Amino acid sequence: MRLLPIFILFLLMATGSYAQSYEEFIEKSYDFLDKKDLVSAEESLRSAMRKEPGNPMNYALLTNLGSIQRRQGKLEEALLSYTAALSGRPNNPTILENRASLYSEMGETEKALNDYNALLIEEPTNEEALYCRGLIYIQKKNYIWAEQDFDKIMEINEKSVRARLGHAILEKMRGNYDESEKIFNYLISQMPRDWLLYEGRADVYFMMGKNARAMADINKVFTESTPSASLYVLRGKVKLAQYEKTSAAADFQKALEMGYDQTVIDELMKMTK
Numbered sequence: 001m002r003l004l005p006i007f008i009l010f011l012l013m014a015t016g017s018y019a020q021s022y023e024e025f026i027e028k029s030y031d032f033l034d035k036k037d038l039v040s041a042e043e044s045l046r047s048a049m050r051k052e053p054g055n056p057m058n059y060a061l062l063t064n065l066g067s068i069q070r071r072q073g074k075l076e077e078a079l080l081s082y083t084a085a086l087s088g089r090p091n092n093p094t095i096l097e098n099r100a101s102l103y104s105e106m107g108e109t110e111k112a113l114n115d116y117n118a119l120l121i122e123e124p125t126n127e128e129a130l131y132c133r134g135l136i137y138i139q140k141k142n143y144i145w146a147e148q149d150f151d152k153i154m155e156i157n158e159k160s161v162r163a164r165l166g167h168a169i170l171e172k173m174r175g176n177y178d179e180s181e182k183i184f185n186y187l188i189s190q191m192p193r194d195w196l197l198y199e200g201r202a203d204v205y206f207m208m209g210k211n212a213r214a215m216a217d218i219n220k221v222f223t224e225s226t227p228s229a230s231l232y233v234l235r236g237k238v239k240l241a242q243y244e245k246t247s248a249a250a251d252f253q254k255a256l257e258m259g260y261d262q263t264v265i266d267e268l269m270k271m272t273k
Contacts (some may be wrong), residue, residue, distance in 0.1 A: 013208065017067070022052050025047045028041075028044040029048070030183055032044060042068050042072070045061050049061055056088075059084075059088035059092070062088075079106070082102060083099065093126065099115050100115035100116045100132065108261065109140070120133065125228065127157060130152055134147075134149035134170075137175055143173065146170050150163045164187055167183055169200065172207065181201065181204050181254055185201070195224060199230070236248040236249070240268075240272065253265075
């Protein structure tokens, strides 16, 4: 998520067009952000907008407010803030990207796709938007469209890691595990400390029935980094394949505690009985 720069606001303030207190509230929000005091930063932005509710730059404050709320886990409030910001700047790429990624986080893939489509009309070469839209197409099994987005990124930037990662995920979902493995191998050779790549390759190994190799990649992430909930799920699946049901159940429970989808965990738990 990105904060909108509001340097234009301060240039206008220098001319005396805006009340000093409005500027002070904004400056305080940045001070609080530097101190990681998100609650106070949020309140400072609210105070600024209460002071001057008709200020044309409030769309920038609403965008920043949404990102601060999102960092606090207030997803519904963040969505309201982004949407309010877009009412003032309906085609702003930064706000569209923020809301699209938030919709994705909330599982609202159709709404996320709409925002990415709108964003890419404004910025057809936005690599992040192309990558994220490609991932949504994979979820929807629109593999040809996903491939077109990843290929487009490669046209823009032939060295793009994101495009290659997108292709690795795409080939895995198509069942082309050997090709997916090759791409992950290349990416890991270039970025040996990118732990998400090891998780991705471990999933491919699991799909291929290469459980020992999958566990080697998983263990590397557990040793070198902080495992995600999805990695606990993957390790649990590998353990199930190795008939380690008790240990698998512990991993699934840990993933649930970390916020993994309850329905998915319930189904996996049935296999540990």
